[in-house]
Amino acid sequence: MMIRVVLPVHLRTLAKSDREVQVDVDGQVTQRSVLDALEARYPVLRGTMRDHVTQRRRAFVRFFACEEDLSNEQPDASLPEAVATGKEPFMVVGAMAGG
Amino acid sequence: MSGIRVLVGTRKGAFILTSDGKREQWDVDGPHFGGWEIYHVKGSPVDPNRLYASQSSGWFGQIMQRSDDAGKTWEAVGNKFAYEGEVGEHLFYDGTPRPWEFKRVWHLEPSPTDLNTVYAGVEDAALFRSTDGGQTWNEMAGLRTHPTGPFWAPGAGGMCLHTILIDPRNRDRMYIAISAAGVFGTDDGGKTWRPMNRGLVSEGIPHPEAEVGHCVHRIAMHPSRPDVLFMQKHWDVMRSDNGGDSWHEVSGNLPTDFGFPIDVHAHEPETIYVVPIKSDSEHFPPDGKLRVFRSRTGGNEWEALTKGLPQRNCYVNVLRDAFTVDQLDPCGLYFGTSGGQVYASANAGDSWEPIVRDLPPVVSVEVQTLP
Numbered sequence: 174m175m176i177r178v179v180l181p182v183h184l185r186t187l188a189k190s191d192r193e194v195q196v197d198v199d200g201q202v203t204q205r206s207v208l209d210a211l212e213a214r215y216p217v218l219r220g221t222m223r224d225h226v227t228q229r230r231r232a233f234v235r236f237f238a239c240e241e242d243l244s245n246e247q248p249d250a251s252l253p254e255a256v257a258t259g260k261e262p263f264m265v266v267g268a269m270a271g272g
Numbered sequence: 273m274s275g276i277r278v279l280v281g282t283r284k285g286a287f288i289l290t291s292d293g294k295r296e297q298w299d300v301d302g303p304h305f306g307g308w309e310i311y312h313v314k315g316s317p318v319d320p321n322r323l324y325a326s327q328s329s330g331w332f333g334q335i336m337q338r339s340d341d342a343g344k345t346w347e348a349v350g351n352k353f354a355y356e357g358e359v360g361e362h363l364f365y366d367g368t369p370r371p372w373e374f375k376r377v378w379h380l381e382p383s384p385t386d387l388n389t390v391y392a393g394v395e396d397a398a399l400f401r402s403t404d405g406g407q408t409w410n411e412m413a414g415l416r417t418h419p420t421g422p423f424w425a426p427g428a429g430g431m432c433l434h435t436i437l438i439d440p441r442n443r444d445r446m447y448i449a450i451s452a453a454g455v456f457g458t459d460d461g462g463k464t465w466r467p468m469n470r471g472l473v474s475e476g477i478p479h480p481e482a483e484v485g486h487c488v489h490r491i492a493m494h495p496s497r498p499d500v501l502f503m504q505k506h507w508d509v510m511r512s513d514n515g516g517d518s519w520h521e522v523s524g525n526l527p528t529d530f531g532f533p534i535d536v537h538a539h540e541p542e543t544i545y546v547v548p549i550k551s552d553s554e555h556f557p558p559d560g561k562l563r564v565f566r567s568r569t570g571g572n573e574w575e576a577l578t579k580g581l582p583q584r585n586c587y588v589n590v591l592r593d594a595f596t597v598d599q600l601d602p603c604g605l606y607f608g609t610s611g612g613q614v615y616a617s618a619n620a621g622d623s624w625e626p627i628v629r630d631l632p633p634v635v636s637v638e639v640q641t642l643p
Binding site: 181183184187222225226233234267270 | 329331332333335352354
């Protein structure tokens with residue numbers, strides 16, 4: 174399934190990508206499977222959204238879709254149907270913090 | 273004619289300042305990696321076109337960048353810094369144990385002999401090495417797993433390994449410094465390490481003359497005399513004449529002996545420089561006067577260098593990695609401030625000119641002397 178992912182500006186710069194990219198996910202569409210596919214397509218993003226070792230989400234990276242904050246959902250929980258069908262994007266967002 | 277390339281890391285990007293050997297006219301290129309914190313940029317002594325940069329942010333973590341064309345283009349390389357084996361714990365600010373957690377790369381030290389070997393000093397304090405140009409990083413775990421490791425604690429800026437010195441006579445001999453653990457040395461290429469803090473006295477820690485726990489801000493060495501080391505400690509300017517086995521104070525007539533950087537003249541191994549800061553609670557120059565102090569006697573006797581530097585209403589700081597010297601004659605000096613100025617002296621400190629005044633806060637300054 175082709176999943177739409179919207180990246181924040183600094184990750185777009187690193188990935189040399191547009192604001193929205195598409196990644197192909199086999200099987201269940203979850204945070205983990207989408208991020209795995211995203212990192213496989215753009216290896217430079219490894220470690221920028223979740224820790225290399227623990228795979229935990231970085232504290233100031235948030236995930237949104239369908240106007241919902243999915244940041245604290247389980248990594249293997251299914252994402253909304255609208256994300257899985259490509260109707261809505263999965264959004265990676267840098268939290269509003271800092272200076 | 274020779275050339276100069278100054279590599280500036282700031283809170284919001286990297287800048288590359290270039291000049292010919294006269295060091296009068298400067299081109300300013302940047303920002304590179306705009307919006308990211310650039311703790312350090314340093315060139316390889318083997319090929320000056322090879323640059324390494326530490327790029328990080330509180331949002332997206334650590335990125336490592338490499339250039340093979342002197343910063344015209346960059347390639348993101350490996351950013352996985354995984355501690356070896358059992359991670360273990362160190363002391364936190366409140367004295368409780370806290371697991372080691374990688375936060376960022378503070379300092380990069382490219383090998384003097386191998387283009388693709390580079391060392392990285394990181395927070396939480398550890399030493400990593402890459403032998404493939406930064407693509408992969410492996411911890412030199414003998415340091416962090418030293419028996420004193422559980423007693424290391426962070427300084428105010430974090431528990432960072434910020435200084436890496438390699439003995440030019442013997443590449444297996446290295447010194448590193450950690451805030452706030454102190455100096456450690458190795459004679460076997462980093463397999464084993466020993467604390468080298470004898471003679472340091474730090475009020476405010478439980479045992480002022482402890483083997484570890486000292487907030488060493490910077491150490492420096494002249495390549496012609498690698499057994500002589502100079503140190504800017506939190507408070508106190510120190511000197512060792514026996515390769516770090518013991519230290520003695522050389523603060524002498526400095527107006528304050530708190531500060532961050534210390535460096536050595538390129539051609540005069542007894543000429544050293546510091547930038548005194550008022551105190552640990554007021555990180556700005558005393559009396560609002562930005563003064564570099566020079567000792568031509570290896571310490572104790574210091575003179576203020578003020579020409580061209582602001583002597584009123586100046587309240588900037590100069591961080592530990594933000595002072596450096598070139599290899600020309602007369603020796604050039606460069607430093608950056610928390611106010612975004614980068615000052616240069618083409619005459620060993622007798623007078624100064626700002627290269628650029630309004631960068632983001634400067635974290636690090638390195639210089640390359642080009643053929």
